[in-house]
Amino acid sequence: IEAIPAEKKLFKVRKGFVEGVSDANLNQLLDKLLHVGVINDEEMQSVNTKTRADKARDLIDTVRRKGNKASLLLMDTLHNTFKGPTLQNKYYCF
Template identity: 45%
Template sequence: YTELGSIRIQFVAKVSGELIKQLLDDLLDDGILNDGEKDSILESNNSRADRARCLIDTVKRKGREASKKMIAHLQERDPTLFTELGLPPPV
């Protein structure tokens, strides 16, 4: 899904640790991630940037629908970052 790929570097640079956790919770609720994947992203990556990379790469691998959901959650949780990243609103 190209949108996530195109914003990866900026997302990694700008996303907060708290927002990463919120997005993980949202994606867990959606059934896109399971508990193991969520825990792995948090525990296997020591830095905020590594967690952000792992999150975006994991969601990208899950396909278009998963990517659209993550973008929708990002827009809801942090409209400012969403706008800075120049993402189109999810359809």
């Protein structure tokens, strides 16, 4: 059985993520991704200039373009940061 690449998994949840993630959760996620090196300062500043939905789109797309490792780190960060049925069941089910 062939595993689905993490970038494709992120793309599958993109719509739900964009529709459902709060600005506060996005900011927390951005801080953690900056800290672990998934995004850099320039990308963080670029994302932060946008509306909530555009910020969510830009974050998912930026990380997806960086490949499987970055996508896996985003997925792990989502699971470790936002534990519980509300977020994971709604749109973070990978």
